[in-house]
Amino acid sequence: MNIAKDTVVTIHFTVASSDGTQIDSSKNGEPMVFLQGSHFLIQGLEDELDGKTTGDKFVVDIAPNLAYGERHDELVQAVPKSMFEEMDVNPGMTFRATTDDGEQSVMILEVNEEDVIVDGNHPLAGMTLNFDVEVLDVREATEEEIAHGHPHTEDGSGHTH
Ligand SMILES: [Zn+2]
Numbered sequence: 001m002n003i004a005k006d007t008v009v010t011i012h013f014t015v016a017s018s019d020g021t022q023i024d025s026s027k028n029g030e031p032m033v034f035l036q037g038s039h040f041l042i043q044g045l046e047d048e049l050d051g052k053t054t055g056d057k058f059v060v061d062i063a064p065n066l067a068y069g070e071r072h073d074e075l076v077q078a079v080p081k082s083m084f085e086e087m088d089v090n091p092g093m094t095f096r097a098t099t100d101d102g103e104q105s106v107m108i109l110e111v112n113e114e115d116v117i118v119d120g121n122h123p124l125a126g127m128t129l130n131f132d133v134e135v136l137d138v139r140e141a142t143e144e145e146i147a148h149g150h151p152h153t154e155d156g157s158g159h160t161h
Contacts, residue, residue: 001138003049005037008151010137011049016130018061023124031136038149042067045131056135064126071126078115089116094123 003009010033014025026032034040036049044066048058064070081089089111097106099120110117145151 001053001140003036003052003135003138006141006146007036008137008139008141008145009034009036009049009135012134012136014132016132018128018130020130023129033151033153035141035145035149035151040150042129044129045133048131049133049135052135052138054135054138057133059130059132062129062131064128067127067129068122068124069126071121075120076109076117077120078117081111081114081116084116 001007010031012026012031014027015023017023036046039046041049042062044060044062047066048060048062052058089108091108091110093108094105095108097104097118097120104120105122107119107123108116109119141151
């Protein structure tokens with residue numbers, strides 16, 4: 001069958017930045033299983049998978065607006081060091097912060113005398129991503145999976161009811 005909304009899809013994928021640097025790959029581990037149409041994947045990849053079937057392979061470049069969005073300079077902010085209390089903060093560290101937009105991953109860019117410069121942009125924001133994808137399996141989702149918005153794998157990994 002072909003990939004469409006409310007199918008459960010298994011893929012192997014490798015994703016790289018436009019300069020060829022590998023960011024992530026499923027190939028050294030378990031393939032990725034997801035419910036198509038649940039926005040588990042970035043929009044550009046869901047769009048590209050639509051209509052594909054088991055055995056299909058493709059390579060695609062996905063622009064930021066269909067991936068993790070553009071970078072927003074206003075999300076780079078100086079936070080008083082005192083807000084980190086006893087925490088040992090270093091550039092490159094990431095942490096979860098509660099913001100007006102909900103929980104967000106924030107990365108520390110710089111630490112100086114009084115301030116910590118943090119970046120609330122998604123680490124992949126502003127990047128065109130190159131995906132190399134192989135479709136391993138496509139099946140219809142069960143009603144329960146559709147209701148939950150995610151697949152239930154045979155071994156139930158990562159999910160209990
Ligand atoms: Zn569930």
